[in-house]
Amino acid sequence: MTAAADSARPVEPGVLPRRSFLQGEQAQGLALISPTFLYALILLLLPILVVIAHSFWTQDYLTIDRTLTLENYREALTEPMYRDLLMRSMAISFAVSVATVLLAYPVAYFISFHGGRHKNLWLFIIMVPFWTSYLLRVMAWKVILGYQGVLNTGLVGVGIIDEPSNAFLYNTTAVVIALTHAWAAFAILPIYVALEKVDRSLLEAARDLGDGPVRTFLRVTLPLSMPGVIAALLIVMIPTVGDYVTPRLVGGTEGVMIANAIQAQFGRAANWPLGAALSVTTMVAVSAMALVAVFILRAAARLAR
Amino acid sequence: MSDRPMIEVRDVTRSYGNFKALDNASLTIREGEFFSLLGPSGCGKTTLLRMIAGFDTPTNGAILIDGQKMAGIPANRRPTNMVFQSYAIFPHLNVEQNVGYGLKRLRLEKAEEKRRVDEALAQVELGGLGRRGAGELSGGQRQRVALARALVMRPKVLLLDEPLSALDKKLREQMQVELRHLQQSVGITFVLVTHDQYEALAMSDRIAVMFGGRIAQVDTPKQVYQRPVNRQVADFLGGMNFVRARIVGEAEGHIVVDTPGFGQVRAERPRQFAPSNGSATLGIRPERLRVLWDEETAKHQVSGTVVDRHYFGEITHLVVEIPGFEAPLSVTETNNFGADDIPVGAPIRLAYDPDALVAMAD
Numbered sequence: 001m002t003a004a005a006d007s008a009r010p011v012e013p014g015v016l017p018r019r020s021f022l023q024g025e026q027a028q029g030l031a032l033i034s035p036t037f038l039y040a041l042i043l044l045l046l047p048i049l050v051v052i053a054h055s056f057w058t059q060d061y062l063t064i065d066r067t068l069t070l071e072n073y074r075e076a077l078t079e080p081m082y083r084d085l086l087m088r089s090m091a092i093s094f095a096v097s098v099a100t101v102l103l104a105y106p107v108a109y110f111i112s113f114h115g116g117r118h119k120n121l122w123l124f125i126i127m128v129p130f131w132t133s134y135l136l137r138v139m140a141w142k143v144i145l146g147y148q149g150v151l152n153t154g155l156v157g158v159g160i161i162d163e164p165s166n167a168f169l170y171n172t173t174a175v176v177i178a179l180t181h182a183w184a185a186f187a188i189l190p191i192y193v194a195l196e197k198v199d200r201s202l203l204e205a206a207r208d209l210g211d212g213p214v215r216t217f218l219r220v221t222l223p224l225s226m227p228g229v230i231a232a233l234l235i236v237m238i239p240t241v242g243d244y245v246t247p248r249l250v251g252g253t254e255g256v257m258i259a260n261a262i263q264a265q266f267g268r269a270a271n272w273p274l275g276a277a278l279s280v281t282t283m284v285a286v287s288a289m290a291l292v293a294v295f296i297l298r299a300a301a302r303l304a305r
Numbered sequence: 306m307s308d309r310p311m312i313e314v315r316d317v318t319r320s321y322g323n324f325k326a327l328d329n330a331s332l333t334i335r336e337g338e339f340f341s342l343l344g345p346s347g348c349g350k351t352t353l354l355r356m357i358a359g360f361d362t363p364t365n366g367a368i369l370i371d372g373q374k375m376a377g378i379p380a381n382r383r384p385t386n387m388v389f390q391s392y393a394i395f396p397h398l399n400v401e402q403n404v405g406y407g408l409k410r411l412r413l414e415k416a417e418e419k420r421r422v423d424e425a426l427a428q429v430e431l432g433g434l435g436r437r438g439a440g441e442l443s444g445g446q447r448q449r450v451a452l453a454r455a456l457v458m459r460p461k462v463l464l465l466d467e468p469l470s471a472l473d474k475k476l477r478e479q480m481q482v483e484l485r486h487l488q489q490s491v492g493i494t495f496v497l498v499t500h501d502q503y504e505a506l507a508m509s510d511r512i513a514v515m516f517g518g519r520i521a522q523v524d525t526p527k528q529v530y531q532r533p534v535n536r537q538v539a540d541f542l543g544g545m546n547f548v549r550a551r552i553v554g555e556a557e558g559h560i561v562v563d564t565p566g567f568g569q570v571r572a573e574r575p576r577q578f579a580p581s582n583g584s585a586t587l588g589i590r591p592e593r594l595r596v597l598w599d600e601e602t603a604k605h606q607v608s609g610t611v612v613d614r615h616y617f618g619e620i621t622h623l624v625v626e627i628p629g630f631e632a633p634l635s636v637t638e639t640n641n642f643g644a645d646d647i648p649v650g651a652p653i654r655l656a657y658d659p660d661a662l663v664a665m666a667d
Contacts, residue, residue, distance in 0.1 A: 199391070199393065201391050209407030224396070
C-alpha cells in the first residue's frame with residue numbers, strides 16, 4: 001500500500017488513534033497514585049496479612065510452626081474467658097460510641113447552628129485537650145474518680161454521700177467515661193461537618209410546610225446529618241474495642257478488655273498465633289457490629305420520614 | 306379576583322442596625338391577585354416576602370393575612386406556602402415524598418394523601434415522576450416539584466422567591482405562561498419576587514416597584530410601564546428617552562410643560578407628584594417613536610440624523626441625534642420596513658404621539 005493511499009483512508013469517526021499503554025491517561029493515573037498505593041499496601045495491608053497468617057500457625061516457645069491449623073480459632077472462640085472478654089469489649093465499645101455520639105451531637109449542632117462567627121474558635125477549644133498526651137487525660141480521670149478524688153470530695157462536701165465511695169474507679173463505668181471523653185472530638189467533627197452541609201433553606205421549607213422545630217429536626221436535620229452520625233459511630237466504635245491503655249489504667253479487674261488479652265499473648269504468654277487469632281476474631285466481630293449499627297441507624301432515619 | 310384584601314402590609318420597617326432593608330412600606334394585595342414585588346437586588350423585596358412568610362419579623366408595623374394579624378405567628382402556622390429561590394427540594398426524599406411532606410402532618414387517609422399528591426403533580430405536569438429521586442431532576446423539574454409541594458397545601462397565599470431565575474431563557478418564558486395559567490385556574494393569591502421586569506410585566510395583575518427599601522409605585526403592568534411615577538421606575542422597566550422639562554402651566558389633572566425638543570406639551574399630571582422648583586422630566590419609550598418613510602408625514606414629528614444602529618433580529622435599535630435635544634433619542638423599530646438597512650449618518654424623521662409623552666418626577 002502506498003503512502004498516498006494510506007493517508008487517503010478516511011479516519012473512522014469516534015475511534016481515537018491507539019496509543020501505547022505507557023502514554024495513556026490510565027498509566028499516568030496509576031503512576032500518580034502509586035506512591036500512595038504502595039504506602040497503603042506496605043503500612044496498612046501487609047501487617048494485616050501478617051497477622052492473619054500468624055493466626056493459622058502455632059508457636060512452640062520461640063519457633064513458629066508454619067503448618068496451617070484452625071486450633072487458635074477453636075481456642076479463641078470456645079475458651080469462655082476470651083468469649084467473655086470479647087463480649088465485654090463489644091458492650092463497652094457500643095456503650096462508649098452511643099454515649100459519645102449522643103453527647104457530641106448537641107455540641108456539633110450548637111457550633112453549626114449557633115456558632116455564628118466563632119465556629120472556628122469553638123472547634124479550636126474542643127481540640128485543645130488533645131494537645132496533651134492521651135495517657136495524661138486518662139490519668140486525669142483517675143484524679144477525678146478516685147477514692148480521694150474530685151468527685152468523691154465534692155459529693156461528700158455537698159453532703160450527698162457520707163464517706164468517699166469506691167464505686168467510681170476501677171470498673172466498667174470508669175472505662176466508659178474515660179473513653180467517651182477521649183473520643184469526643186472525633187465524634188463532634190464528622191457530625192459538625194455533616195450539619196454544616198445541611199442547606200438551611202431546607203429547614204425553612206420544612207417550617208413553611210407546617211413542621212415545628214422538633215419535627216423539622218426529626219424529619220430533615222437528623223436524616224441529613226445521618227452520614228456524620230454513622231461516621232462518628234464507626235470512628236469511635238472500631239478503635240475503642242481494641243483499646244487497652246484505658247482499661248489498664250481505670251478499669252481494674254472488672255474493666256479488662258479483649259485487647260489486654262491480646263497484648264498478653266504477644267507479650268508474657270508468648271503465643272503470637274493465639275494473639276493473632278484473637279485479633280482477627282475481634283476485627284470480624286467489630287465489623288459485624290458496625291454493619292448492624294449502620295443498618296439500624298439507616299432504617300431509623302428512613303422511618304423518621 | 307375580588308376586592309377583598311388578602312395581605313395588608315401596614316407601615317412595615319425592617320432595620321438591621323442602622324440599615325433599613327425596608328422603610329415604612331405599605332401595600333394591600335387583593336384576594337386571588339397575581340402580585341409582583343419588582344426591584345433591583347437589595348431593594349427589600351425578598352425581606353418583605355420573608356416577613357409575609359414568617360421567616361423574618363418587622364421592626365415596626367404590622368402584616369395582616371386574610372384580616373388576621375401575623376405578629377407572633379410562626380411560619381409553620383401561617384396560611385402561606387413558599388417556592389424558594391433554591392427550590393429547597395429535600396434531597397433525602399423522592400418527588401412524591403417531597404410533595405407530600407406537608408400533608409403528613411395533617412394525618413389524612415393514605416388514599417386521600419396520595420390523591421392530593423397526584424393531583425398536585427398533575428397540575429405541574431409531573432404526573433408519573435413521583436418515584437424519581439430528588440437528585441435525578443432537572444432544574445425545571447425541581448422548580449415544578451417545589452411548586453407542587455406548596456400548592457398541595459392549598460395555601461391562601463403562595464409566595465414565590467425568584468422562582469424562575471435559575472432556568473434558561475426559553476424554559477423561563479414557558480414557565481411564565483404556565484405559572485400565570487396555573488394561578489388563574491387555582492385562584493390562589495400569588496406574590497412573586499423578581500428583578501426581571503419582563504417577568505413581572507408578563508405575569509402580574511399588579512406590580513410594586515421597589516427601590517432602596519421603599520415602594521416607589523404600585524400599579525398594573527401597563528400603568529407601571531406607560532405611566533412611571535419617576536425616572537428610576539421608568540428606567541428600571543426598560544428603555545426610556547428622558548427630556549428635561551419646565552412646568553409652564555397646571556390644570557385639573559394635567560400639567561403643561563415646555564421642552565427644548567418637543568415644544569409645549571400637555572401631559573397627564575403624574576401621581577405622587579410634588580412639583581419642586583417648577584421642573585419635571587418628560588419621557589417617551591423608544592418604541593413609541595416611529596420612523597417616517599419617504600414622503601410620509603405626521604402631525605407631530607422631529608427630524609435628525611442616525612448616529613448609531615444596533616440589530617436585534619426582529620427589531621433594530623437606532624440612536625438619533627436631533628438638533629435642539631440635549632441627548633440623542635433611542636428608537637426601536639420593527640424590521641418590517643427595512644429599519645435595519647438605514648445607514649448610520651442618514652437623515653431621518655420620527656413621528657410621535659403626544660399622548661405617549663409621560664411627565665414624571667425627576
